[in-house]
Amino acid sequence: MRKKISVLEMALKAKEASKALMIASTETKNQALLFMAEHLRLNKDNLLKANKMDLDSLKPDATDAFKDRLALNDKTIEGMASSLEMMATLNDPVDNVLSTKTLPNGLVLEKVSVPIGVIAVIYESRPNVTSDAGALCMKSGNAVILRGGSESFNSCQEIMVSIRYGLEKAGLPIDAIQMVESKDRAELQELISLEKNIDLIIPRGGRGLLSFIKENSHIPLLLHLDGICHTYIHKDADLKKSLDIVLNAKLRRTGVCNATETILVDYDVMESHLKPIINMLIENGCEVRGDRLTCELDDRVIKATMEDWATEYLDAIVSIKVVKDIEKAINHIDMYSSNHTEAIITENSKAAEKFLKEIGSAVVMHNASTQFCDGGQFGMGAEIGISTGKLHARGPVGLEQLTTFKYKVRGNGQIRPK
Amino acid sequence: MRKKISVLEMALKAKEASKALMIASTETKNQALLFMAEHLRLNKDNLLKANKMDLDSLKPDATDAFKDRLALNDKTIEGMASSLEMMATLNDPVDNVLSTKTLPNGLVLEKVSVPIGVIAVIYESRPNVTSDAGALCMKSGNAVILRGGSESFNSCQEIMVSIRYGLEKAGLPIDAIQMVESKDRAELQELISLEKNIDLIIPRGGRGLLSFIKENSHIPLLLHLDGICHTYIHKDADLKKSLDIVLNAKLRRTGVCNATETILVDYDVMESHLKPIINMLIENGCEVRGDRLTCELDDRVIKATMEDWATEYLDAIVSIKVVKDIEKAINHIDMYSSNHTEAIITENSKAAEKFLKEIGSAVVMHNASTQFCDGGQFGMGAEIGISTGKLHARGPVGLEQLTTFKYKVRGNGQIRPK
Numbered sequence: 001m002r003k004k005i006s007v008l009e010m011a012l013k014a015k016e017a018s019k020a021l022m023i024a025s026t027e028t029k030n031q032a033l034l035f036m037a038e039h040l041r042l043n044k045d046n047l048l049k050a051n052k053m054d055l056d057s058l059k060p061d062a063t064d065a066f067k068d069r070l071a072l073n074d075k076t077i078e079g080m081a082s083s084l085e086m087m088a089t090l091n092d093p094v095d096n097v098l099s100t101k102t103l104p105n106g107l108v109l110e111k112v113s114v115p116i117g118v119i120a121v122i123y124e125s126r127p128n129v130t131s132d133a134g135a136l137c138m139k140s141g142n143a144v145i146l147r148g149g150s151e152s153f154n155s156c157q158e159i160m161v162s163i164r165y166g167l168e169k170a171g172l173p174i175d176a177i178q179m180v181e182s183k184d185r186a187e188l189q190e191l192i193s194l195e196k197n198i199d200l201i202i203p204r205g206g207r208g209l210l211s212f213i214k215e216n217s218h219i220p221l222l223l224h225l226d227g228i229c230h231t232y233i234h235k236d237a238d239l240k241k242s243l244d245i246v247l248n249a250k251l252r253r254t255g256v257c258n259a260t261e262t263i264l265v266d267y268d269v270m271e272s273h274l275k276p277i278i279n280m281l282i283e284n285g286c287e288v289r290g291d292r293l294t295c296e297l298d299d300r301v302i303k304a305t306m307e308d309w310a311t312e313y314l315d316a317i318v319s320i321k322v323v324k325d326i327e328k329a330i331n332h333i334d335m336y337s338s339n340h341t342e343a344i345i346t347e348n349s350k351a352a353e354k355f356l357k358e359i360g361s362a363v364v365m366h367n368a369s370t371q372f373c374d375g376g377q378f379g380m381g382a383e384i385g386i387s388t389g390k391l392h393a394r395g396p397v398g399l400e401q402l403t404t405f406k407y408k409v410r411g412n413g414q415i416r417p418k
Numbered sequence: 419m420r421k422k423i424s425v426l427e428m429a430l431k432a433k434e435a436s437k438a439l440m441i442a443s444t445e446t447k448n449q450a451l452l453f454m455a456e457h458l459r460l461n462k463d464n465l466l467k468a469n470k471m472d473l474d475s476l477k478p479d480a481t482d483a484f485k486d487r488l489a490l491n492d493k494t495i496e497g498m499a500s501s502l503e504m505m506a507t508l509n510d511p512v513d514n515v516l517s518t519k520t521l522p523n524g525l526v527l528e529k530v531s532v533p534i535g536v537i538a539v540i541y542e543s544r545p546n547v548t549s550d551a552g553a554l555c556m557k558s559g560n561a562v563i564l565r566g567g568s569e570s571f572n573s574c575q576e577i578m579v580s581i582r583y584g585l586e587k588a589g590l591p592i593d594a595i596q597m598v599e600s601k602d603r604a605e606l607q608e609l610i611s612l613e614k615n616i617d618l619i620i621p622r623g624g625r626g627l628l629s630f631i632k633e634n635s636h637i638p639l640l641l642h643l644d645g646i647c648h649t650y651i652h653k654d655a656d657l658k659k660s661l662d663i664v665l666n667a668k669l670r671r672t673g674v675c676n677a678t679e680t681i682l683v684d685y686d687v688m689e690s691h692l693k694p695i696i697n698m699l700i701e702n703g704c705e706v707r708g709d710r711l712t713c714e715l716d717d718r719v720i721k722a723t724m725e726d727w728a729t730e731y732l733d734a735i736v737s738i739k740v741v742k743d744i745e746k747a748i749n750h751i752d753m754y755s756s757n758h759t760e761a762i763i764t765e766n767s768k769a770a771e772k773f774l775k776e777i778g779s780a781v782v783m784h785n786a787s788t789q790f791c792d793g794g795q796f797g798m799g800a801e802i803g804i805s806t807g808k809l810h811a812r813g814p815v816g817l818e819q820l821t822t823f824k825y826k827v828r829g830n831g832q833i834r835p836k
Binding site for chain 2: 022103378
C-alpha cells in the first residue's frame with residue numbers, strides 16, 4: 001500500500017515529473033503506453049475484482065446508464081488497452097516547429113510546440129477515462145493529476161497500478177500520472193485551488209460539478225458546460241439529406257453532447273420538409289416539442305416552453321421552431337447556442353457560407369450531422385473532451401490542444417537599438 | 419454630452435457591435451483607423467486642453483515618470499495618429515484558413531481564424547493606450563470596452579471622440595469601441611464580473627491592479643504579473659557579446675518588463691567575464707546586488723537577499739548569482755522566473771539548445787538581448803501587451819493573438835455511422 005500524500009504534495013511532484021516529460025523522447029513515451037496496455041491485460045482479473053467492489057457498493061438508486069458507464073468487462077478492458085496502443089501510433093504533438101521567421105537584424109524566431117505543464121483532469125465515474133486521459137496528457141508531455149468519480153474509486157486505483165508499471169518500465173517518473181487517492185470533496189476543493197501549481201483543469205461531468213469548479217477556481221479551464229446543438233433546415237434544403245441528417249444528428253446517440261437538441265426550419269418548407277421530419281422523429285421514438293406552428297402541423301407535437309430552447313435534453317426529445325428566414329435562425333442560435341456545434345442543411349451555397357461565417361460556435365457544419373463533432377471523427381486520433389470556451393482550444397481537445405508554444409530566438413550578439 | 423450608461427448595458431451593446439465587426443470587411447476596418455487618425459490630428463487642441471485638465475488635477479505626490487506617461491504633446495499625438503495609420507497597413511488577422519483537411523468520408527474540415535468577441539482592456543493612466551488598444555481590438559474584429567486610469571479620464575474621453583468619429587464615418591457601430599465613463603472602482607468591479615458578456619480581459623498596470631483582477635474575476639485573462647527576466651552567461655560565452663548584451667538587456671531601458679533583472683554567471687568565468695560585467699554595470703550607474711561570490715569580486719557589490727531573486731526592480735538595479743553549471747542555472751530560473759523571457763550567452767550550441775529546450779518561459783533566447791521581446795521587434799506590427807500565461811497566447815500579444823478559430827465543416831449529406 002502506497003502512503004497517502006496531500007494534494008499539494010502531488011502537485012509539487014507533478015511539477016518535477018513534468019520537467020522530465022518535457023524532454024522525454026517520443027519513443028520513451030510510446031513505450032510507456034505499450035507497457036501500460038500490456039499490464040492492463042495481464043492485470044485484468046484484479047481490475048474486474050476491483051470493479052465488482054465498486055459496483056457492489058453502488059447506492060440502490062443508481063441508474064442503469066450510470067452502472068453501464070462504471071462497469072468493466074473483458075471487452076471494455078481490451079478497449080482501454082488497445083486505445084493506449086493506438087495513442088502510441090499518433091504523432092508526438094511536442095517539439096514541432098509551428099513557424100519560423102528571420103528578422104531584419106538576423107534574429108531567427110522559431111515558434112515551437114511545448115507541453116503545457118501540469119494538468120488536472122476531473123471526471124465522472126467512468127474508469128476508462130483514467131487510462132485515456134492519463135495517456136493523452138502524458139503523450140503530450142504533461143504531468144497529470146486525475147480525480148475520478150468516487151463510485152469508481154477501486155477500479156481507478158487498480159488501473160493506476162498498470163499506469164505506474166508502464167511509466168516505471170519505460171524509465172519515466174511515476175509521478176507523471178497521479179490520482180487523488182480519496183473520495184473526499186475537500187481534496188477536490190484543494191486541487192482546484194492550486195493555481196500556482198496547476199496550469200490547466202479539464203473537468204468532465206455534470207453541470208453541477210462543472211459550475212462548482214468554474215465558480216471556485218482561478219485556474220484556466222477547458223470545458224463545455226452544455227451542448228445545445230442546432231440543425232437548421234434552410235428553405236433550399238434537400239429533403240432526403242434533411243431527413244437523414246436530422247435522424248442521425250438527433251437519434252444516432254442521444255446522451256452525447258454533439259446530439260442536436262433544437263431543429264430550426266424555414267417557414268417556406270414547413271409542409272414539404274418539417275411535416276415528414278416530425279413524422280420520422282416520432283416514428284423513431286423521439287418526443288417532439290414545438291412552437292405554435294409546429295404544433296399545428298401534427299397533433300402529436302407537445303407545446304414547447306421558453307425553457308425548451310435553452311435545454312440540453314441528452315435524451316430522445318427534440319425542440320422544433322419555425323423561423324422566417326436565415327437571419328432569424330442565426331438570431332435564435334446566437335441567443336440559445338452553447339457555442340458547441342451547429343449545422344445548416346441547404347443546397348444554396350451562399351446561404352451556407354453566410355451561416356458558416358456568422359455563427360460564432362466552435363464548429364459550424366454544412367450538410368452534415370452535428371454528431372460528427374468528435375476528436376476521433378476529426379482525425380485527431382483521440383480526444384479528452386470538447387471545449388466550448390473561446391480561448392486556446394475550441395471543439396475537440398486532442399493531443400495538439402494539450403500543448404502550448406514558446407518562441408526560441410537565436411542570435412549572434414544582437415542588441416536592441418535605443 | 420452623451421448619456422451615461424451602465425457597464426452591463428455597455429457590454430450588451432458591445433456584443434451587438436461584435437456581430438457587425440465579425441463580418442466587417444478589411445477595408446472598412448482600415449478606413450475607420452484612417453478616419454480616427456485624421457480626426458485625432460484635427461482635434462489636437464481639444465485633446466491638449468483635456469490633457470492639461472488631467473495634469474492640473476494630479477495629486478502633488480505624482481512622480482515625474484507618472485506625469486511623463488500621462489502628458490501629451492504634439493509629438494505624442496502625432497505618434498498616436500501614425501500608429502493608427504500603421505495598423506491600417508497590417509494584414510487582417512481574421513478569416514485566414516489556418517489548416518484544411520479532407521476526411522475519408524469526404525467532409526472537408528477547415529480551421530479558420532475568427533475574432534474572440536468582446537474584450538475588456540484595463541490600463542493605467544497612459545492616454546495613448548486608448549487609441550492603440552481600441553484599434554488593435556477593432557482591427558482584429560473584436561468589440562472592446564476600455565477602462566483607463568482615472569487620472570487620464572479627460573484625455574481618454576477626448577480620444578474617444580476621434581475613435582467614434584472614425585467608426586461612424588466608416589459605417590461601423592460606435593459601440594465597437596467603448597470606454598467606461600467613470601473613475602469609480604465600483605464600475606471596474608462590475609466590468610470584471612460580467613463573465614457571460616465579456617470573453618477576455620487584458621489588464622495592464624501595477625501588480626496591485628493585476629492581482630485584484632485575477633482574484634476577483636472568472637473571465638479568462640491575458641496578462642503578465644511580473645517580468646523577472648534572466649540573462650545567463652555560460653562558461654563558453656564570448657566576452658564581448660556578454661558585455662554588449664548585458665548592458666543592453668539591463669540598461670537600454672530599465673522600466674520595461676523585458677529588462678533583465680537577474681544575471682547568472684558560470685563559476686568558471688567569474689574572473690574573466692563577471693568581473694568586467696560588474697565593472698561595466700557600476701560605471702553605467704547600475705546598482706549591483708550579488709551573492710557571496712559576486713561580492714568577493716568587487717567591494718562595490720551589495721549583498722543580495724533571498725528577496726532579490728524574486729524582485730522585478732524596473733530600475734537601474736540588478737541581482738547577480740554565480741552558478742556551478744547550466745543545470746544550476748536552469749534550476750534557478752525554474753524557481754524564480756516569471757515565464758517571460760530568458761537568454762543564454764554562449765558559443766556552445768549544445769548548451770544553447772539545452773537551455774532553449776528546458777527553460778519553460780514564453781520566450782527563450784540565445785546570444786540576444788532580452789529587450790527584444792516585443793511585438794514590434796517580433797514583426798507583429800503592434801502589441802497590446804505581453805502574456806506570461808501558458809494558454810492561448812504567450813509572449814507579445816498582437817493582432818493574431820487577439821483572434822481565436824472555428825472549424826467550418828462542409829459536407830454533402832454525410833451522417834455518422836453507429
